[in-house]
Amino acid sequence: MSSQQPRLQTLAQLIPPLTYDMHKGDCGRVAALGGCDEYTGAPYFVASTALRLGTDLAYIICEKDAAPVIKTYSPDIIVNPYLRSTANQPHTGIEEKIAPLLDRLHAVSMGSGLGNDPALHKTVRWAIQAARERGLPLVLDADSLTILGANPELIHGYRGAVLTPNAPEFNRLCKALDLDIAEKSTEEAAQMLALKLGGVTVVRKGKVDVITNGDRVFMCDENGGLRRCGGQGDILSGAVVTFLAWGEKYKSGAWKHKDEIKHDEVTMLAAYAACMLARHASFLAYDECGRSTQSSNILEQVDMAFDNKFDQLLQAVKPSKS
DSSP: OEEEOOOHHHHHTTSOOOOTTOOTTTTOEEEEEOOOSSOOHHHHHHHHHHHHHTOSEEEEEEETTTHHHHHTTOSSSEEEEEEOOTTSOOOTTHHHHHHHHHHHOSEEEEOTTOOSOHHHHHHHHHHHHHHHHTTOOEEEOTHHHHHHHHOGGGTTTOTTEEEOOOHHHHHHHHHHTTOOOTTSOHHHHHHHHHHHTTSOEEEEOSSSEEEESSSEEEEEOOOOOSOOOTTHHHHHHHHHHHHHHHHHHHHTTOSOOOOOSOGGGHHHHHHHHHHHHHHHHHHHHHHHHGGGOOHHHHHTTHHHHHHHHHGGGOOOOOOOOO
């Protein structure tokens, strides 16, 4: 097992160059599946982060009662009120509505703001399977990790899946899978979980983010802010799903590149790039707002974080000022 940090020049190859020849969707179509009447901000942070990083289209697939609220947050996000909680009947036709959208996506994030409703969890179990059947890269966070603890077969061996647990979520998931990590370092424990799930990519968030697929290990120690406000994990999920979508475009040859990145390396590189950007955005927000920093402040710094890390490496076509 090797532990390292990828080069910025390597990560930059996953980013689609902006040219006048591009069309809507060429920079990615992503979705956040989550959001209930109690948690409406989480999927918004996912989708908005994706748009601010440069994806062309971002969808939210949420519970019916959450949709009117989320629609007021931004006109740029396409909100689909397809999910139904136990209290909202009927539950028929949900899969038929979601399936065509999955067919159009390049990557999907699940779990942000999902809550614990059994009917919502049932739909997410189906959605994970449906995404896997389509070979769709998948980010799993928050309440979707609870689903995986009870149903690990949903993603076992699926190399397109990225799990992003914080410390408590990580410990609960390890316990559910009967992993004894008591005497293990964070790096070793993350590797054990990745191997237990058949080589999925695990992002164990913490003071240093540990990113591993059980074979390789990346350690992201990019400086972040000191606030631990809710919503930062959703911003990370939005960054991961963006780089996964770009990775799919990279693999399909959507733009000219040197093809230096092996296709089986894309998931790990996408996860690392997302961690680096989310942490740097947090640092920038804390530098400006200090103790009052909220995730909305961090969201406002996503584009600056991106520019700080990648602007000089990218050869984007810029409109003439004349």
